[in-house]
Amino acid sequence: MARLPEEFISQVKAANDIVDLFRAYADVQKRGRIYVCCCPFHSEKTPSCTIYPDNASFYCFGCHVGGDVIKFTMLTDNVNYIEAVKILAQRCGMALPAFSPQDRQESHFRDKCYEINRETANFYYQNLLHGSDKTGLRYLKTFQIRPETVKKYAVGYAPDDWQILHYHLRQKGYSDTEILASGVCMKNQNDKLYDTFRNRILFPVVDFRGNVTGFGAGAVSQAQPPEIYTGNTPVSHQNQTVFSLHIAKKEMISKTLILAENYFNAIAIYQAGFPNVIAVPDILTFYQIKAIRQYAEELIILSSPAMHCGEIQNIRNLCGQAGISLRIAPVQDAFDSAEFLKMHDTETFRNLLGNAGDAVQAVLQNSWEQFDAEQDKNQMIQESIEILSKLPPLEREVYMTETAQKLEIPVEMLQSQLDANYQPKKAYSNKSRSLSKEELSVLPKRNQKKINAEQQLLVYLVRYPEDISHIRKQLSPEKLVTDADRNLYQLICDNNGNLPEYPTELKKILLKYQDFDFNAQTAADCITVLNTTQKQVIL
Numbered sequence: 001m002a003r004l005p006e007e008f009i010s011q012v013k014a015a016n017d018i019v020d021l022f023r024a025y026a027d028v029q030k031r032g033r034i035y036v037c038c039c040p041f042h043s044e045k046t047p048s049c050t051i052y053p054d055n056a057s058f059y060c061f062g063c064h065v066g067g068d069v070i071k072f073t074m075l076t077d078n079v080n081y082i083e084a085v086k087i088l089a090q091r092c093g094m095a096l097p098a099f100s101p102q103d104r105q106e107s108h109f110r111d112k113c114y115e116i117n118r119e120t121a122n123f124y125y126q127n128l129l130h131g132s133d134k135t136g137l138r139y140l141k142t143f144q145i146r147p148e149t150v151k152k153y154a155v156g157y158a159p160d161d162w163q164i165l166h167y168h169l170r171q172k173g174y175s176d177t178e179i180l181a182s183g184v185c186m187k188n189q190n191d192k193l194y195d196t197f198r199n200r201i202l203f204p205v206v207d208f209r210g211n212v213t214g215f216g217a218g219a220v221s222q223a224q225p226p227e228i229y230t231g232n233t234p235v236s237h238q239n240q241t242v243f244s245l246h247i248a249k250k251e252m253i254s255k256t257l258i259l260a261e262n263y264f265n266a267i268a269i270y271q272a273g274f275p276n277v278i279a280v281p282d283i284l285t286f287y288q289i290k291a292i293r294q295y296a297e298e299l300i301i302l303s304s305p306a307m308h309c310g311e312i313q314n315i316r317n318l319c320g321q322a323g324i325s326l327r328i329a330p331v332q333d334a335f336d337s338a339e340f341l342k343m344h345d346t347e348t349f350r351n352l353l354g355n356a357g358d359a360v361q362a363v364l365q366n367s368w369e370q371f372d373a374e375q376d377k378n379q380m381i382q383e384s385i386e387i388l389s390k391l392p393p394l395e396r397e398v399y400m401t402e403t404a405q406k407l408e409i410p411v412e413m414l415q416s417q418l419d420a421n422y423q424p425k426k427a428y429s430n431k432s433r434s435l436s437k438e439e440l441s442v443l444p445k446r447n448q449k450k451i452n453a454e455q456q457l458l459v460y461l462v463r464y465p466e467d468i469s470h471i472r473k474q475l476s477p478e479k480l481v482t483d484a485d486r487n488l489y490q491l492i493c494d495n496n497g498n499l500p501e502y503p504t505e506l507k508k509i510l511l512k513y514q515d516f517d518f519n520a521q522t523a524a525d526c527i528t529v530l531n532t533t534q535k536q537v538i539l
């Protein structure tokens with residue numbers, strides 16, 4: 001991380017009034033010497049966030065987030081420490097001090113990536129409008145995407161060409177290293193660069209400061225694989241990307257956000273008169289939910305029949321953790337929401353959103369629709385059991401009664417089938433236990449380092465279940481040094497992150513690290529620490 005002089009950081013802190021910063025995000029009220037407001041970082045109706053102007057700090061008694069103006073900016077803008085200081089310095093017109101040569105180089109590299117992304121967005125936008133290949137325009141026309149929408153999102157078209165963008169960027173003076181880092185070109189076996197996106201509609205991802213951080217690229221025919229995205233670059237991380245949030249933030253009038261199936265559908269929904277729409281590149285992550293909950297109290301997901309119930313379950317868990325309510329709008333008799341909007345008018349779509357309902361209900365309903373209620377009752381029961389088995393016990397009971405009514409069978413029958421087929425896995429073996437304070441205090445330092453690493457990795461796995469299979473291949477359970485953590489690791493892996501209930505030990509660990517941001521690099525570091533062989537103390 002770059003180092004900034006302490007004195008400069010103090011000046012930046014002093015120059016930015018913490019109450020002013022909060023005012024952009026919340027309705028701040030004075031209470032004597034302090035100020036209170038509803039917390040910008042979790043959803044609530046009565047204020048539990050307190051601002052202390054005397055020492056320029058804040059603390060939320062609801063979600064226990066707190067800190068100074070820099071921490072505040074890190075959270076609101078989803079940036080690291082240095083970036084937050086830069087934003088605050090810019091905000092009050094302070095020039096940045098001289099950085100070390102390495103820091104200057106890093107910063108220069110990031111700036112170049114932003115420039116290349118902007119240049120790429122513009123190049124493909126011009127190409128869509130004026131290029132000789134009209135495939136992109138024709139495709140947008142079949143979905144009635146209007147010119148003003150194209151302009152608003154700077155939608156572009158990458159022609160069917162391996163070199164055109166690379167050539168253009170080289171002409172503009174960018175080096176292959178810079179171009180490669182930005183993700184818009186890739187390298188072949190002979191070390192030659194080629195364009196990442198070809199014969200695709202391009203959607204630039206824009207952040208709150210108007211920087212282009214990456215791209216989504218939609219197919220123009222059914223024969224192509226669906227939307228693809230730029231991977232991780234110095235200016236963006238796929239796990240943290242929320243498409244169109246900069247527009248939703250400005251234009252939304254309610255506290256509801258709609259999560260579209262992909263970027264293209266988000267644009268179609270925006271055009272239909274719903275600016276409160278967003279999309280994410282892959283499955284929804286903890287980071288994205290954190291960004292979403294700054295603006296929304298409710299999330300509506302548009303689910304196509306193909307949407308996996310595990311995926312919905314994952315979203316439910318994340319929303320539950322973040323305190324956001326969730327509804328599901330099943331898109332029926334259409335492939336997805338863009339096609340739905342092509343077939344129906346805005347009012348029908350508004351009704352679809354209005355009728356969005358409970359997530360579990362939607363999943364159950366979806367699973368039944370493929371069957372004939374008279375002929376396939378047994379399969380319907382099996383499907384329902386599969387879904388019910390993944391719910392926490394209390395919720396399972398509620399839905400079990402409803403399901404039994406819907407399927408017109410006695411609830412006992414459902415219960416006995418559930419018990420027979422899905423013996424809940426023991427949370428972890430009875431032998432396992434956490435270490436007492438005394439035991440912990442005699443552990444050698446190096447083991448403590450491993451314990452920290454394994455606990456951080458557990459938190460990472462809960463937040464990013466999509467990485468479980470990948471990490472499992474790199475770290476065998478024997479490498480974990482405490483029984484308790486090893487059992488948790490196995491439990492999370494075996495269930496692919498879908499735990500009906502978090503064991504108390506895991507809850508404690510999650511709580512301990514709730515304010516820490518972990519990324520793929522953290523996980524990789526933890527794995528390295530755990531895979532390092534050294535004489536371990538057997539516990």
Ligand SMILES: [Zn+2]
Pocket residue numbers: 039040041042049060061062063064065
């Ligand atoms: Zn809070």
